[in-house]
Amino acid sequence: MAHTPFTPQERVESLKAGGLSASVATLVFAILLVINEWLAQWPIAVSRLTGSWISLGVSLASVALSGLLFGVTYRYAIRQDTNPQLKSGVVLAFGLVRGLAQVDMGFDITDTVVPFVLMAVESWVVFSCDRIVLDQSLQRGWLKPFVTNSTAP
Numbered sequence: 001m002a003h004t005p006f007t008p009q010e011r012v013e014s015l016k017a018g019g020l021s022a023s024v025a026t027l028v029f030a031i032l033l034v035i036n037e038w039l040a041q042w043p044i045a046v047s048r049l050t051g052s053w054i055s056l057g058v059s060l061a062s063v064a065l066s067g068l069l070f071g072v073t074y075r076y077a078i079r080q081d082t083n084p085q086l087k088s089g090v091v092l093a094f095g096l097v098r099g100l101a102q103v104d105m106g107f108d109i110t111d112t113v114v115p116f117v118l119m120a121v122e123s124w125v126v127f128s129c130d131r132i133v134l135d136q137s138l139q140r141g142w143l144k145p146f147v148t149n150s151t152a153p
Contacts, residue, residue, distance in 0.1 A: 005148045013144050014072045020137060021071025021130045022064045028129045029063040032122045039118075063126060070094050070130055075138075080145045091131050095124035 070090075077090050099120025137143040 005146070010146060013146070014075055017075040017134060017137075017143050018068040018071040020143070021074070021134060022067040024130050024133045025067025025070070025126050026060055026064045028126045029060065029122070032125065036118070036122075066094065066098055067126070067130055070127055071134060074131065074134055075143070076146050078145070079148060087131060087135070091124070091127045094127045095120070098123040098127075 073094075074087075074090050078087055081087075099122075102119040102123070103116045105116065134143065138145055
Protein backbone atom coordinates (compact mmCIF):
# COMPACT_ATOMS: atom_id res chain seq x y z
CA MET A 1 0.00 0.00 0.00
CA ALA A 2 1.44 3.36 -1.05
CA HIS A 3 2.02 6.10 1.49
CA THR A 4 -0.27 9.07 0.96
CA PRO A 5 0.83 12.54 2.08
CA PHE A 6 -2.81 13.57 2.58
CA THR A 7 -3.10 12.74 6.28
CA PRO A 8 -5.87 14.11 8.48
CA GLN A 9 -3.34 16.60 9.90
CA GLU A 10 -2.51 17.82 6.38
CA ARG A 11 -6.19 18.24 5.61
CA VAL A 12 -6.66 20.30 8.78
CA GLU A 13 -3.72 22.54 7.78
CA SER A 14 -5.27 22.95 4.33
CA LEU A 15 -8.61 23.92 5.87
CA LYS A 16 -6.82 26.42 8.10
CA ALA A 17 -5.06 27.92 5.04
CA GLY A 18 -8.35 27.99 3.12
CA GLY A 19 -10.28 29.57 5.99
CA LEU A 20 -7.63 32.20 6.57
CA SER A 21 -7.46 32.97 2.87
CA ALA A 22 -11.26 33.17 2.56
CA SER A 23 -11.38 35.61 5.49
CA VAL A 24 -8.62 37.80 4.08
CA ALA A 25 -10.14 37.75 0.59
CA THR A 26 -13.54 38.80 1.93
CA LEU A 27 -12.05 41.59 4.05
CA VAL A 28 -9.88 42.92 1.21
CA PHE A 29 -12.81 42.71 -1.22
CA ALA A 30 -15.02 44.67 1.20
CA ILE A 31 -12.34 47.35 1.51
CA LEU A 32 -12.03 47.49 -2.27
CA LEU A 33 -15.81 47.89 -2.57
CA VAL A 34 -15.64 50.94 -0.31
CA ILE A 35 -12.74 52.37 -2.35
CA ASN A 36 -14.69 51.64 -5.53
CA GLU A 37 -17.67 53.56 -4.16
CA TRP A 38 -15.40 56.53 -3.57
CA LEU A 39 -14.01 56.22 -7.12
CA ALA A 40 -17.53 55.94 -8.56
CA GLN A 41 -17.80 59.71 -8.47
CA TRP A 42 -15.40 59.76 -11.43
CA PRO A 43 -16.17 58.15 -14.80
CA ILE A 44 -13.52 55.40 -14.43
CA ALA A 45 -15.57 53.31 -12.03
CA VAL A 46 -19.14 52.19 -11.57
CA SER A 47 -20.87 51.93 -8.22
CA ARG A 48 -21.08 48.28 -7.25
CA LEU A 49 -23.11 48.78 -4.10
CA THR A 50 -26.22 50.04 -5.91
CA GLY A 51 -27.43 46.51 -6.61
CA SER A 52 -29.51 44.33 -4.33
CA TRP A 53 -28.39 42.77 -1.08
CA ILE A 54 -28.60 39.43 -2.84
CA SER A 55 -26.12 40.61 -5.48
CA LEU A 56 -23.74 41.84 -2.78
CA GLY A 57 -24.12 38.57 -0.89
CA VAL A 58 -23.36 36.55 -4.00
CA SER A 59 -20.27 38.68 -4.67
CA LEU A 60 -19.01 38.22 -1.11
CA ALA A 61 -19.73 34.48 -1.18
CA SER A 62 -17.96 34.18 -4.53
CA VAL A 63 -14.84 35.94 -3.30
CA ALA A 64 -14.87 33.91 -0.06
CA LEU A 65 -15.09 30.64 -1.99
CA SER A 66 -12.36 31.80 -4.38
CA GLY A 67 -10.22 32.73 -1.38
CA LEU A 68 -10.78 29.33 0.23
CA LEU A 69 -9.77 27.52 -2.95
CA PHE A 70 -6.78 29.84 -3.37
CA GLY A 71 -5.53 29.14 0.16
CA VAL A 72 -5.71 25.37 -0.23
CA THR A 73 -4.18 25.44 -3.71
CA TYR A 74 -1.44 27.88 -2.69
CA ARG A 75 -0.39 25.66 0.23
CA TYR A 76 -0.21 22.58 -1.99
CA ALA A 77 1.48 24.40 -4.89
CA ILE A 78 4.30 26.07 -3.00
CA ARG A 79 4.94 23.29 -0.47
CA GLN A 80 8.31 24.26 1.03
CA ASP A 81 9.47 26.09 -2.08
CA THR A 82 10.80 29.63 -1.79
CA ASN A 83 10.67 30.32 -5.53
CA PRO A 84 9.00 33.75 -5.93
CA GLN A 85 7.99 32.99 -9.54
CA LEU A 86 6.01 29.94 -8.39
CA LYS A 87 4.26 31.95 -5.70
CA SER A 88 3.51 34.82 -8.10
CA GLY A 89 2.32 32.34 -10.71
CA VAL A 90 -0.35 30.95 -8.39
CA VAL A 91 -1.54 34.50 -7.60
CA LEU A 92 -1.56 35.45 -11.28
CA ALA A 93 -3.41 32.29 -12.30
CA PHE A 94 -6.21 32.86 -9.79
CA GLY A 95 -6.33 36.59 -10.52
CA LEU A 96 -6.51 36.02 -14.26
CA VAL A 97 -9.22 33.38 -14.08
CA ARG A 98 -11.44 35.50 -11.86
CA GLY A 99 -10.52 38.81 -13.52
CA LEU A 100 -10.86 37.71 -17.14
CA ALA A 101 -14.29 36.27 -16.38
CA GLN A 102 -15.31 39.72 -15.16
CA VAL A 103 -13.90 41.42 -18.27
CA ASP A 104 -15.69 38.89 -20.49
CA MET A 105 -18.93 39.55 -18.64
CA GLY A 106 -18.35 43.28 -19.09
CA PHE A 107 -18.11 42.95 -22.86
CA ASP A 108 -21.48 41.20 -22.85
CA ILE A 109 -23.13 43.97 -20.81
CA THR A 110 -21.67 47.21 -22.16
CA ASP A 111 -19.19 48.75 -24.55
CA THR A 112 -17.33 50.34 -21.63
CA VAL A 113 -14.89 47.75 -20.39
CA VAL A 114 -12.80 49.97 -18.06
CA PRO A 115 -14.85 49.25 -14.91
CA PHE A 116 -14.51 45.53 -15.55
CA VAL A 117 -10.76 45.83 -16.07
CA LEU A 118 -10.65 47.55 -12.67
CA MET A 119 -12.54 44.57 -11.24
CA ALA A 120 -9.91 42.27 -12.76
CA VAL A 121 -7.20 44.30 -11.03
CA GLU A 122 -9.19 43.97 -7.81
CA SER A 123 -9.02 40.18 -8.17
CA TRP A 124 -5.25 40.32 -8.48
CA VAL A 125 -5.09 42.59 -5.39
CA VAL A 126 -7.27 40.19 -3.38
CA PHE A 127 -5.09 37.18 -4.16
CA SER A 128 -1.87 39.16 -3.66
CA CYS A 129 -3.03 40.10 -0.17
CA ASP A 130 -3.93 36.46 0.44
CA ARG A 131 -0.43 35.44 -0.59
CA ILE A 132 1.17 37.93 1.80
CA VAL A 133 -0.92 36.72 4.74
CA LEU A 134 -0.39 33.04 3.91
CA ASP A 135 3.38 33.54 3.50
CA GLN A 136 3.55 35.36 6.84
CA SER A 137 1.48 32.64 8.51
CA LEU A 138 3.76 29.92 7.13
CA GLN A 139 6.85 31.88 8.13
CA ARG A 140 5.61 32.36 11.70
CA GLY A 141 4.56 28.72 12.03
CA TRP A 142 0.82 29.46 12.33
CA LEU A 143 0.37 27.24 9.27
CA LYS A 144 2.52 24.30 8.34
CA PRO A 145 3.72 23.88 4.75
CA PHE A 146 2.59 20.84 2.80
CA VAL A 147 5.32 18.20 2.93
CA THR A 148 5.56 15.41 0.38
CA ASN A 149 7.49 12.19 0.46
CA SER A 150 10.44 12.97 -1.83
CA THR A 151 11.37 9.30 -2.23
CA ALA A 152 8.18 8.45 -4.13
CA PRO A 153 8.61 7.92 -7.89
